[in-house]
Amino acid sequence: MNYENRPLCLSKPTIRRELPPGMPDARMRLIRVLSKVWVNETELHYFFVDGPEAQRQAVRDAFAEWKALPLGLKFTETTDRAASEIRIAFDPNDGSWSYVGRDLLGIPATETTMNFGWDLTDDYGHSTALHEIGHTLGLPHEHQNPFSGIEWDEDAVYRFFTGSPNFWTRSQTEHNVLRKISTQEVDGSAWDPDSVMEYWFPAGLIREPAQYAGGLNPPGGLSAPDKEWAKKFYPELTAELRELKVFESQLLELAAGQQADFVLKPEASQNYTISTFGQSDMVMVLFEDDGGSLRYLGGDDDSGTGLNAQLNLRLLAGRRYVVRLRLYWAGGIGKSSVMYW
Known part of the structure; x- marks a missing residue:
């Protein structure tokens, strides 16, 4: 699928937990990897701050697609803002973004935790909705995977993302593209260029792997590794408590x-x-x-x-x-x- 000239998700800064100095690496890594993940079988309540019905339905459909994997999470729409963990707006001037995983619990109920800045009713919009919900489940951007082996043309990256259609600052570009996630914060999975959490990139931004020098265009939708990750951390439970x-x-x-x-x-x-x-x-x-x-x-x-x-x-x-x-x-x-x- 060709996403060229479509804007991209601008994720919010994640909350990094401060851990005591001298902690063994293995223990620290387990805490970092799991810190954004919800306890399984959590019921997450989502509230629509605004938005036309067609856009709301597109988000409902994306929640249903994640749930149908199946996942051991429940997504429930609520009209009670104070009872919601996920608060969704459709501000066209604020781009598309979401806080990551359990960071949502630190966001005041007066603030939104997810925004959609463009139409969700086409294929690109559907992948956008899946992508932002992926952040809410605890998934970061895939191209920031430390095992990706991506070597950037950094000057070209800054030129592209500070221009149309994103108009990001250099610091936003650094946070969302160039910054590598620490190996202590991921579960060791290989890079998945087909992930719904992967950006599309035009030609000239990626130097290595050479096969993506001409651009990277994910197919859209949930990849097999996306589904595997979600079911690993949120397996459907059937046993009685x-x-x-x-x-x-x-x-x-x-x-x-x-x-x-x-x-x-x-x-x-x-x-x-x-x-x-x-x-x-x-x-x-x-x-x-x-x-x-x-x-x-x-x-x-x-x-x-x-x-x-x-x-x-x-x-x-x-x-x-x-x-x-x-x-x-x-x-x-x-x-x-x-x-x-």
Whole structure:
């Protein structure tokens, strides 16, 4: 597909987690790789700030295509802005962009987390919608993959992106094109030039690999590696959740990236503490079952701190809650546990 003269996604700066000095490389890498990924089976609520119905439907269709892989995530449209993690605008003067993965949780509810600056109803627009949702799932730009082997003609890159149709600044061009992602922040996958997260590039920007010196035009849509990555981090779950009972510790024996999920059914309305135990690095997220929709209540990420993930919240008798824990690093003994009281 020829995308020539079509504008490109201008991604937002990512939030880089500061980790203690002297941390072993293997532990640091696991934290960096997984830090943008949602806990699996998260229900993400999206809210349309504005936009005509045809554009909104194009975004709904893109969410449905990601979900149908299938993914262990749920995408739910909401009319309640305050209850949304994803807030979508259609400002034609702001380009197309999205924050990346769990960075969304740090964006105030008054601000949008995704924007579409051009028509989404043609093939290019459909790939744009898939691309921005890919950012929301935690995917970066593919050409910034440190394993790509791309050697740029940097002067030509700056000339192209500071001109029509993008009109970016040099710093925006650096952030979105020339900057390589650290090897500590990717899962080691080879470069995928067909990825929906890949830009198109005209002739003269890429020196190496030589086969792309004449330009790079991805086919559009989700590539096989795109689908593989998404299903690796968000596998569809079918097993019934185990119940985590008050004062009953549950042993966790997880590998990096794996997850444990429990249902909580408190018998008394009171303040509870939910905590992990051990030397592992883990993110813990609690949801409340609201008529079959899981609403985010809170989360804690103890990665790199030497502490344990812990939540202190008031839970109500007769309500159903779900706690999900995704492991980054298993610690010295490879085991941890979770309990609430």
